[in-house]
Amino acid sequence: xxxxxxxxxxxxxxxxxxxxxxxxxxxxxxxxxxxxxxxxxxxxxxxxxxxxxxxxxxxxxxxxxxxxxxxxxxxxxxxxxxxxxxxxxxxxxxxxxxxxxxxxxxxxxxxxxxxxxxxxxxxxxxxxxxxxxxxxxxxxxxxxxxxxxxxxxxxxxxxxxxxxxxxxxxxxxxxxxxxxxxxxxxxxxxxxxxxxxxxxxxxxxxxxxxxxxxxxxxxxxxxxxxxxxxxxxxxxxxxxxxxxxxxxxxxxxxxxxxxxxxxxxxxxxxxxxxxxxxxxxxxxxxxxxxxxxxxxxxxxxxxxxxxxxxxxxxxxxxxxxxxxxxxxxxxxxxxxxxxxxxxxxxxxxxxxxxxxxxxxxxxxxxxxxxxxxxxxxxxxxxxxxxxxxxxxxxxxxxxxxxxxxxxxxxxxxx
Amino acid sequence: xxxxxxxxxxxxxxxxxxxxxxxxxxxxxxxxxxxxxxxxxxxxxxxxxxxxxxxxxxxxxxxxxxxxxxxxxxxxxxxxxxxxxxxxxxxxxxxxxxxxxxxxx
Numbered sequence: 100x101x102x103x104x105x106x107x108x109x110x111x112x113x114x115x116x117x118x119x120x121x122x123x124x125x126x127x128x129x130x131x132x133x134x135x136x137x138x139x140x141x142x143x144x145x146x147x148x149x150x151x152x153x154x155x156x157x158x159x160x161x162x163x164x165x166x167x168x169x170x171x172x173x174x175x176x177x178x179x180x181x182x183x184x185x186x187x188x189x190x191x192x193x194x195x196x197x198x199x200x201x202x203x204x205x206x207x208x209x210x211x212x213x214x215x216x217x218x219x220x221x222x223x224x225x226x227x228x229x230x231x232x233x234x235x236x237x238x239x240x241x242x243x244x245x246x247x248x249x250x251x252x253x254x255x256x257x258x259x260x261x262x263x264x265x266x267x268x269x270x271x272x273x274x275x276x277x278x279x280x281x282x283x284x285x286x287x288x289x290x291x292x293x294x295x296x297x298x299x300x301x302x303x304x305x306x307x308x309x310x311x312x313x314x315x316x317x318x319x320x321x322x323x324x325x326x327x328x329x330x331x332x333x334x335x336x337x338x339x340x341x342x343x344x345x346x347x348x349x350x351x352x353x354x355x356x357x358x359x360x361x362x363x364x365x366x367x368x369x370x371x372x373x374x375x376x377x378x379x380x381x382x383x384x385x386x387x388x389x390x391x392x393x394x395x396x397x398x399x400x401x402x403x404x405x406x407x408x409x410x411x412x413x414x415x416x417x418x419x420x421x422x423x424x425x426x427x428x429x430x431x432x433x434x435x436x437x438x439x440x441x442x443x444x445x446x447x448x449x450x451x452x453x454x455x456x457x458x459x460x461x462x463x464x465x466x467x468x469x470x471x472x473x474x475x476x477x478x479x480x481x482x483x484x485x486x487x488x489x490x491x492x493x494x495x496x497x498x499x500x501x502x503x504x505x506x507x508x509x510x511x512x513x
Numbered sequence: 514x515x516x517x518x519x520x521x522x523x524x525x526x527x528x529x530x531x532x533x534x535x536x537x538x539x540x541x542x543x544x545x546x547x548x549x550x551x552x553x554x555x556x557x558x559x560x561x562x563x564x565x566x567x568x569x570x571x572x573x574x575x576x577x578x579x580x581x582x583x584x585x586x587x588x589x590x591x592x593x594x595x596x597x598x599x600x601x602x603x604x605x606x607x608x609x610x611x612x613x614x615x616x617x618x
Binding site: 336366 | 580591593598615
């Protein structure tokens, strides 16, 4: 029997085993998936918890219920991959052999990477919403907060779901407005980027939306230290921004075992070919989802489109045939903008987010880069799709490859 | 791709002015690019960063991030902000004649 080992039962790993189990002969291939967490979390739902829109119970289900028959789920911590021996060593020293390995262990917030961030104030005046516990603690702080300076800060790129901090800012504006305390809250959005977002057309649109909401943008701010005694962000070029409530998006890093095993970049994201996900220098190790160092967004939609392309390639690869499908970096992100509206971004490695309609050209129902109620409904509907279709690897009516149909092309923007 | 004249030579650049041909660069081009963005004189410390950025790009096929210059090139991020004020990641790549780092998507 040949062995396929998948590390990580999050979005990418779970989708991959659901699809591959249908394609790989059960008499020929054993599939094992490893994770340390018995609970699968719907990460896009974290954003809604601080504002009381979602209850924590809505975003968690048992990991095991998404693992298909014929796939073994093994619980445990991964210590290292030995690519010469084709073995994974677990924290309890168990050794797992593999013929093919897929690393899908994601990326995670690491407040310990910033001086002063991981302080006693974490969970009190310093919060994050990139973990379930963090989102719940933030909800409790917001519920009793009387106002002051709210600072939202991205420590370092790349982060997963790079639009989520903007969504948080928009939703916070709506939240305080609804509670009749918007005048008592100053909102500042502090980013190491030179604008509200990375790509020019979207940056202009999203930056305008910050202005409309009276949210101050502080670009080119790279945090060196959080001084939690003085409640101050200090940058490498010695600028200071005071806060009363800090919502941080800490440095995101891949799993430590990736670094230990020599497969990662400085942030422990696996270095891969950006079209096939084969790890650099390896012939039987792949990385999927946020775990991979790809020049596109780290997001569930990217993992979804990537897995679609990957499965065909993988089936060719194990038969010794060339991998003929090339991933284009397709990402598709709903952006909540508050007041029951949202935007949609659709882009890839080469094409920035543009205006237009999606998925049906000129029809929609979703509007690209424009605030509509339909986009907001799409975002809420996505939770059901995630649990019931996406994770289980069921076919989705969205092509993996990005299409220019329905998009309004722009002149190159300087 | 547009062609522009830098330090008396024809150089291929992209729409943001970043060099697109690694081999069209030399020290005099680097100095001219630095002057264009307000760094009148390149010190030994500047050159240390530029040399690292170029050799790392040649080895890895992508422009290093600040974190990589700090961890692998052993030049502290704080120094990078002093040497290339405000936007060190963009400026050091621009001067070194390599693409804008894409860590930001």
